[in-house]
Amino acid sequence: MKINVIGAGPAGLYFALLMKKSDASHEVAVYERNAKDSTFGWGVVFSDKTLSYLRDSDEPSHDEITRAFTNWDNVDVVHRGERITIRGNKFSGIARIKLLHILQDRCRQLGVDLRFETNVAGVDALRDCDLLVGADGVNSGARERYRDRFEPDLSVRSNKYVWFGTRRLFHGLTLTFRETGDGVFAAHSYKFDSLTSTFIVECDPATWGAAGFASKSDEEARSYLAGVFASDLGGHELLSNNSKWINFLLVRNARWSFENVVLLGDALHTAHFSIGSGTKLALEDSIALHKCFGRGRDMRAALAEFERERKPVIEEYQRAAYESLVWFENMRDYVHLAPLPFAYSLMTRSKRITHESLRRRDPAFVAAYEAAKETMK
Template sequence: MSLSLKIAVVGGGPAGLLFAKLVARENPGCRIDVFEQNPSDATYGFGIVLADVVLDFLTGVDADLHADLTGAAERQDAITIYHQRQAVPIRGNVFLGIPRVRLLNIMQTHAASKGVNIEYSKRIENLDALKGYDLIVGADGVNSAVRNALQHEFQAVVEPRLNKWAWYGTCHRFDSVELIFEQTPYGIFIAHSYRYAADAGTFVIECHPDTWKRAGLDTKSDEESRRFCGEIFARYLDGDELISNRSLWFNPSFVTSKRWYAGNVVLIGDALKTVHPSIGSGTRMAFEDAVALARAVNGGGGDVAASLAEFERSRRPTADGFQDAAMRSILWYETADTRMHLTPLEFAYNFMMRTGKVNRERLRKIDPDFLAAYEAEAAGKEMAEQA
């Protein structure tokens, strides 16, 4: 039986758009309005990268969307870790990079094709503007106005993390996802880089706040920071420059919400909880939240309260597990300087184990050659110590 709910979705990112489409597809009698504060073609940011398992997850949910996203993405089948300026490739990790605006445009088109109404340049600051809706979905990101409006209900904790981050782009072509740990006189600078178009890549830089200050980045302009960071990583960019698009330094926030819904208002995606750029699962979490909420609503028979309770019951254990893994990754990066003495193979192995999601046998399946090289080095060091 088709539902006839009136639903407001605040935020036109991946979480809000996928939820809206999945409910509209099954319930043409529903009125679904998405309110997005940015224009439809807003170009803030560069590209995003998704593990292939994220898009494979969509095949059984929305095969058409899966096909369009994979068709627009750049495939990279390895991670390369640079430590002590030595490259350590790890195969068996497939990533798909896509321009952020392209991802959103595809999802906007899909949602609209099912009758979803999307209003752009429309920021919802006060929930009084949404009176009359049966369900309100807060999908408006880490600085969620919906969450803030009902903070006494959601009891969210927003914790800015230690390391400083800046988001750049480049025309350099990356053949794999690259993680660069560059030792400098100021401290360690870390770059996360990947290709999202044939001739475009994202180049995200993080560093400890003490390193940031010693380098004078606390007083440098956007342009001065861009040039400075380009010089630090020049050997990895082959003469290509970094590109700024409001690439200001910031501290990513780690968001957890004690409650997931209040009355007929529910949070999903970064509005509800965040992971961290260091594990690159923000869009995955957004998609999975959207699917779980859509299933709960579609199967709830119009009982909004029961649907929201089912959403939290079915989704929370997995989401909490990802947040635990994200915190382990955050702490690993924040203490990366304590591991710089490791050999490149030891460092790469330690990196792969940082979240607790990968064990040695899983790593053996991912890239047996890498693990064999690591084990041979470890055995050689042990023999040398015993000699």
């Protein structure tokens, strides 16, 4: 097969390497507009369940990725200056650029043709192949070019967020809330290597407006937010990687493929970063699509099977991620809660974690919450 992939993010690279690995005679080319060492953002988190999929699909890259992981099992919620720790939530963090380098190296080893600094302006020019994969991220040009075929449903969400790094090390996924005269700010932070943490700041549009970000430069915004979270950052600064305010874009597509074109990863669907699953879903998409081809199906049957099998899984994640996103959009309504019930509300926001499953994860936390509820009666 001749396969053209647009985008060398986790979805494109992983699909390319799996296809080439299963049949060295496939001609697989990946077109990426950026240089091989450039990336947006900082670290990404994985829930531990992903890892067996990665091992079963490609052991060498799995081993490299897990060697680079920082692991933890706690979510810390900081509200009104009080820290509540909830155990039993296994996560791993890795620098996004490290993950990409591992996948790039593995692609090269297997003979995938990686073409960096190659912006695909005309998607049609790459259609002359057996399979064209649009793995070109949330603002996918492939999806846009064939919008009448994919019928995307795009929803620009109201909250604003910005993705920073910091040398302050946050052990575990730390969700910090700070109320200011301008409104409420949330920070999603976690350590992803021995020196650096991701630090994503999110706020609602009213807070954003009151803080005057529309007329603040990137530098001014960074220093304002470093002030909001001064006690959490412990004297460390916020690091920018061309960090800009963004509105989360919720992506769904009515159809996932047509003829010889298919979408993967963020081009196909997004899940709010508060459930930390975008990269995992992108990699799992690649595994699922690769498996459909491995069953000896012809192109149409493989693409149809991919959509049939994968769509229900994605829809379930998107439902959970949506609940989580809505919670953060309405966080102003929860900050009147005392730290324990606040943390409980946050932990159960996606409705995937129930009271009982939370009790199994951390009985002491649930017992403390129940006791606090009693005293409030």
